[in-house]
Amino acid sequence: MRTQQHPQRNDPTQGFTVAAVCRLLARAAVAAVHAPSVLNTQPWRWRIEHDTALLFADRDRGLSTIDPDGRLLTLSCGTALHHACVTLAAEGADFTVESLPSNHDPDLMAVVHYDGPAPPSPAAVPLADAIMKRHSDRRSFAARPVPDEALDPLRGAAERCGAHLQVTWSRDLADIAAAAALAADAEFTDPAYRAELAAWIRRPGEARDGVPTDTLSDAGPRKIPLRDFRAIGYPSGLHSDTDVEDQYARYGIVVTDGDGPGDWLTGGVALSAVLLTATVEHLATSTMSDLVEHETARQAVRRTLGGVGYPAIGVRIGIPADGAAPARAPRRLAREVVEVLADPLWDEPALTPPPAVR
Ligand SMILES: Cc1cc2nc3c(=O)[nH]c(=O)nc-3n(C[C@H](O)[C@H](O)[C@H](O)COP(=O)(O)O)c2cc1C
Structure with a gap:
């Protein structure tokens, strides 16, 4: 573009x-x-x-x-x-x-x-x-590694949109997971947050917007915790019997050069480019914004990435698990x-x- x-x-x-x-x-x-x-x-x-x-x-x-x-x-x-x-x-x-x-x-x-x-x-x-x-796939991914070179087209897609996709090193995962946990602690203890999340969770077929429960996944142990939609009382609609620890997931952060509204728009353009490119490459993805919603967590992610650029959003990337594809969110x-x-x-x-x- x-x-x-x-x-x-x-x-x-x-x-x-x-x-x-x-x-x-x-x-x-x-x-x-x-x-x-x-x-x-x-x-x-x-x-x-x-x-x-x-x-x-x-x-x-x-x-x-x-x-x-x-x-x-x-x-x-x-x-x-x-x-x-x-x-x-x-x-x-x-x-x-x-x-x-x-x-x-x-x-x-x-x-x-x-x-x-x-x-x-x-x-x-x-x-x-x-x-x-394309659709969000929050299930644990297949127990097969994503080769580094398979992520190059995704990095290139972000660059062409004026942003960057930083794929996290294994050594950084613990710090990013700590940031996610920090965000979850801060958010889930806030009744206003829980109420807002609950307002956008839907029973399947209930509405043409919001997140239907049958698109959610078991938010069991992950290297970086997924947003726990169940913490507001909705059961997961998906149960994966594959690798529950999601060991083969890779995590990328879309990073922008600045942190103003124009950069956020660029970040969204780049996110779309990364997700669609992943689909072309037969990779599954889900998006993680809890990492950047809370200021302290966002700063922690930024430090982990070396303090260069501004983390816009996280993307979980992997090889799709066998079995039925996740349900689709309506529009x-x-x-x-x-x-x-x-x-x-x-x-x-x-x-x-x-x-x-x-
Ligand atoms: C800015 C943004 C933030 C998002 N944050 C999350 C998130 O924190 N956790 C999650 O599971 N999905 C997240 N998503 C994915 C949306 O929930 C998803 O796109 C939406 O429900 C529509 O489903 P689809 O992606 O399958 O079309 C995010 C998507 C965007 C664009």
């Missing part, structure tokens, strides 16, 4: 009608419905206007206790932005992204300008295919998230996302 502050635009709809360009941008926004988000809050809205797609944060879906600064909300918008851009590039569109345009609505996260047709990007096509295949309807202006030919069925691939 290219970004520039002052895009030079010329004849953007060449060869296409305005309606066709609107539809192309809307398809990208619809694909972005499947982007991962903190507690599956899906905290974004899209507005398609002629040759432009505007991505807004939906702060009504923010987490005031877990995420008071909107860091994870902005990361989540970044994953949606990347999903949309990958879709556009795979469909054969040239486009420019303005991130956090100044002097605008503070909720405006990005503006995607359509610049004209282009050959489908060979790099984007497999990532776009991976959108419907909001496209028409709840995507608004299309200035397309008299727009028809509602086009907003229906394609069926999920399991």
Whole structure:
């Protein structure tokens, strides 16, 4: 994805009608419905206007206790932005992204300008295919090591998005685990945190957002503890009979060069790139933000990584366990998230996302 502050635009709809360009941008926004988000809050809205797609944060879906600064909300918008851009590039569109345009609505996260047709990007096509295949896999991974070189494409994906994926060394795992435990202690003793977490945990089929219990896993002993959703009284819906200690999991931290809202958006873009690239590489992933939610824990992770850059989010990576894939988290309807202006030919069925691939 290219970004520039002052895009030079010329004849953007060449060869296409305005309606066709609107539809192309809307398809990208619809694909972005499947982007991962903190507690599956899906905290974004899209507005398609002629040759432009505007991505807004939906702060009504923010987490005031877990995420008071909107860091994870902005990361989540970044994953949606990347999903949309990958879709556009795979469909054969040239486009420019303005991130956090100044002097605008503070909720405006990005503006995607359509610049004209282009050959489908060979790099984007497999990532776009991976959108419907990716899902969080919180089960223990298969008892097979992930070769170091298998992680290179994931590192490269983060770099191309302007961030870094630091894969933790074994010697650092104890420190990162201590940071996770510290975050868990601080959070689970806070009734407001427990209430907010509980508000976004769902029974299967109950809602089109939130985390359904059948996507959770046994949060038994792990090298780095997973967020313990059961601590609020919901049983796990998944039981893995493979390696319960998850010994073969690798852990990466998406690191950004700065620590402001623009960096958080970049972190989300990079997170999406890492997760989709892992899917292409037949690796399973789950995301871990508890490591960075609590200031002391985040600083501890930063020190462990050598104090260079700012930890944005953690990713657990491994070879998927045999057996049925984990249940899928639901998504909001496209028409709840995507608004299309200035397309008299727009028809509602086009907003229906394609069926999920399991
Ligand atoms: C910013 C962010 C933070 C997340 N934090 C966690 C986390 O701490 N623990 C976890 O199990 N999943 C976490 N997730 C994964 C989401 O819960 C998941 O994406 C969402 O439930 C949708 O499910 P899916 O990834 O299977 O599509 C996070 C995702 C994002 C984008």
